[in-house]
Each structure stands twice: as structure tokens, then as C-alpha cells.
Amino acid sequence: MKRVITIIIVVVVALGAIAYVLSNNKKKNEEKTAFIAKGGGAVAVRVATVEKKVVNLDFVANGNFVPKQELNFLSENAGRVKAIYVDEGDRVSKGQVLARIDAEIINTDRETAEATYQNAKRDLARYQSSFETGGVTQQQLDQAKLAAENAKLRLQASQRRVSDANIKSPINGIVNKRYIEVGAFVTAQGTQLFELVDVSKLKLQVSVNESQVANLKVGNSVEIQSSVFPDQKFSGKITFIAPKADATLNFPVEIEVSNDTKNSLRAGMYGTAVFNFPKQAPSILVPRTSFAGSVSSNQVFVLDKANNKAKVRNVTSGRILGDNVEILDGLNEGETVITSGQINLAEGTPVSIVK
Structure with a gap:
């Protein structure tokens, strides 16, 4: 009996839902008919x-400043840090020595490579002299030449490692982070040493829509404003316009900004690019x-x-x-x-x- 009652209730609810949908559709159709009827049949x-x-094509776009150059400097030699010559916040120039790795083992390898090379050169000279008198074959002479060349290459590699014991800055910039201390051991697999950034020039990264990007060209000058320094004016130049839109259907644009002599702007700050165009x-x-x-x-x-x-x-x-x-x-x-x-x-x- 309960089952029959349940079935009856379900059927009644279903019929009520169908009646509601039909009534709603009828109401919508009547509204459409009334809308058209306003035109008297038209x-x-x-x-x-x-x-x-x-x-007016002028517009503005907001974005963030990022360094033009940013480098996570890694070690190339294994050894213990013997000295550190810079600290966080120091300004460095390209080629400046930042730190030094203990070169005792590296020097030993270089001296061994030097001795091996000198010995290979003497062997090559003896083989050449013997070859002229028929004492050795051409194959033996070629093997001596190959051994001398390989020894020379190993010597050059060891000399490079000795030079790399002096860790030099590859760019002009500022030491943003220092990851090592004197006495720390670094590996040849790439221990992180320093994070260097160059903020003498920054890049303002903004996004523009399809109608705006159509009016932009690489090389265009752009006025840059910063809410942190409202009284200062900065100038920039468009260096990159993405050939493809991103997931938001906007086009990334990069503007290179010359920082002032005080380096007021810093990477990570917000900036506003003001795009002005001639009167149309x-x-x-x-x-x-x-x-x-x-x-x-x-x-x-x-x-x-x-x-x-x-x-x-x-x-x-x-x-x-x-x-x-x-x-x-x-x-x-x-x-x-x-x-x-x-x-x-x-x-x-x-x-x-x-x-």
C-alpha cells in the first residue's frame, strides 16, 4: 500500500513540473509575440x-618592474670557500672577484697536467726523430701526436679550473643574496653562490588587449609613472610585444625603463605605462x-x-x-x-x- 502511495506522489510531482515548464514556455512566447506586436505586425x-x-586611442596599463638582468650564480669547481669579498647590497662590476675557492687541490691537478703535457711533448719529439730514420711507424707517430694533444687539452682545462677558483661577477649589478659563508664546501654540480641583479635598467611587464596591441610597435617611447614616486617621471621603450595572446586573450608587452642615477625604482614595484597617441x-x-x-x-x-x-x-x-x-x-x-x-x-x- 505504501509503495502505491509513493508512486502516486511521484507521478503527481512529475505532472506538476511538466505543467510548470509548459506554462513558463507559453509565457515567454507571449512576451516575444507582444514585443513584435508593438511594431503593428512589423x-x-x-x-x-x-x-x-x-x-581617442590613449590608454594606460599597470604592471610590475623586473630586472633587465637577473642571475643566480652557481659554482663550477668543488672546494671550500676560502674568502668572500662582497656582501648583500654591494654593487659589483663585470669581472670583479666576489669570492675565492681553496685552490690547493686544483693547483695540484694543474701541476700534474703540466708534467704530463711536458712528458708527452718530449715523447712526440723522440718519435718524430725516430720516424725520420725509420725507427717507428707512421701509426706510432700519430699515436704520440694524439697523446700530446690530449695532454694539452687536459692542461688547458686544469688552468681554467685554477682561474675559476676566483669567482668573478659575469654582469654589472647588485648582490641581492649571498648563499655561502667562509668555510662552506661547494660542489662542482652547481652550489648556489650569489643572486645578482642589474637594476640600472628595468623591464615593466604589462598586458594589453587586441584593440590596443594593434597600435603598438617595438621601439615606441612610453611614459612611465610610479605611485611610489608620483613627482618623478620615467621614460621607457617597448622592447617586446608577444606575437600570441595569453590564456586571458591579452598580449604581454615589455617596456625597458632607464632607472635614474639614484636607482629609485626597484624590481617588484608596481608601475603604470601611459600610452599616448597623436590626435586622430x-x-x-x-x-x-x-x-x-x-x-x-x-x-x-x-x-x-x-x-x-x-x-x-x-x-x-x-x-x-x-x-x-x-x-x-x-x-x-x-x-x-x-x-x-x-x-x-x-x-x-x-x-x-x-x-
Whole structure:
């Protein structure tokens, strides 16, 4: 008995849900019918007047400053740190010695390589003399030459390791972090020694949309502002424009900024790029919704005011400027374009303007 009652309740609820959906759909259809009925049997549409306006292309974009050069300096030789000559915050120049690795073992390797090379040179001289008198074969002479060349290469490698015992800065910059202490042992696998940054020039990384990136070129000068230093003006130059949009459909742009002599700007600060463009000539603009389908269709409906009918017009679209589209050809100032209801329109369809 309980099972029968449950089934009856489920059926009643299902029928009620179906009745609600049908009633809701009927209401929507009646609203659509009423909307069209406002036009007295014609298709109800909304319209906009074609206007000629001055296009303002100026815009701003916010981003972060990053160092133009940033280097995590790693060890190339194994050994114990014998001396450190710089500390965090010190300014260093390219080629300056930052620290020194104990070179005792490295020097021993170099001396062994030197002795091996000198011995190989003497062997080569003896083989060459013997070859001239027929005492050795060409193959034996070639092997002596190969041994001498290999010994020379090993000597050069050991000399390079001796030189690398003096850890030198590869760039001009500032020691941002020091990871070692005197007495610490570093490995040849790449122990991190220093983090060096060059803030004499910074890069401001910003993102712009598709309509903005179309007006940018590498090499363009850009005014840079910082909220930390509102009274100071900085200048920059566009050095990179991404050829592909990122996941947000924006285009990354990098602007190289010359820091002042005081190095006021620091990596990680926020900055604002102010993009200014020359004043533009007035252009004919229409709402983006005027196009039948999409902007790429290059087709709009124009209102024939004499007969209140829709007329198809082929146009040439230009730049997309926010909610408006520039029209290069096909429309004149003062004409009226239809901005909604195009899906129900064809050439000569009667229309009624709904405000």
C-alpha cells in the first residue's frame, strides 16, 4: 500500500513540473509575440544613428618592474670557500672577484697536467726523430701526436679550473643574496653562490588587449609613472610585444625603463605605462551590435526611413574600438543602422522602432 502511495506522489510531482515548464514556455512566447506586436505586425528593432567621432586611442596599463638582468650564480669547481669579498647590497662590476675557492687541490691537478703535457711533448719529439730514420711507424707517430694533444687539452682545462677558483661577477649589478659563508664546501654540480641583479635598467611587464596591441610597435617611447614616486617621471621603450595572446586573450608587452642615477625604482614595484597617441581624424563609428552575425561579415541593416523597411548594406569595417566599430566605407554620417533584431530581417522587411 505504501509503495502505491509513493508512486502516486511521484507521478503527481512529475505532472506538476511538466505543467510548470509548459506554462513558463507559453509565457515567454507571449512576451516575444507582444514585443513584435508593438511594431503593428512589423519586426520590432532598435536603431542607432551613424556618427562621426574623434577616436581617442590613449590608454594606460599597470604592471610590475623586473630586472633587465637577473642571475643566480652557481659554482663550477668543488672546494671550500676560502674568502668572500662582497656582501648583500654591494654593487659589483663585470669581472670583479666576489669570492675565492681553496685552490690547493686544483693547483695540484694543474701541476700534474703540466708534467704530463711536458712528458708527452718530449715523447712526440723522440718519435718524430725516430720516424725520420725509420725507427717507428707512421701509426706510432700519430699515436704520440694524439697523446700530446690530449695532454694539452687536459692542461688547458686544469688552468681554467685554477682561474675559476676566483669567482668573478659575469654582469654589472647588485648582490641581492649571498648563499655561502667562509668555510662552506661547494660542489662542482652547481652550489648556489650569489643572486645578482642589474637594476640600472628595468623591464615593466604589462598586458594589453587586441584593440590596443594593434597600435603598438617595438621601439615606441612610453611614459612611465610610479605611485611610489608620483613627482618623478620615467621614460621607457617597448622592447617586446608577444606575437600570441595569453590564456586571458591579452598580449604581454615589455617596456625597458632607464632607472635614474639614484636607482629609485626597484624590481617588484608596481608601475603604470601611459600610452599616448597623436590626435586622430574623426571616423564614422557604429555600435558593434549593428553587424549581421559578426564584424567579419561586413554587413549591416540600414533603416529606410521613407518606408520603414530594412535594407541590407555591405560595408568595410576598420578598427574595433571597445563597443564601437570604425566604418571605412559603405555608410554616411546621419544614416540609421539597426542594432537588434537582425535575425528576423531580410532585404525589404518592414520594421518598427522600439525605444
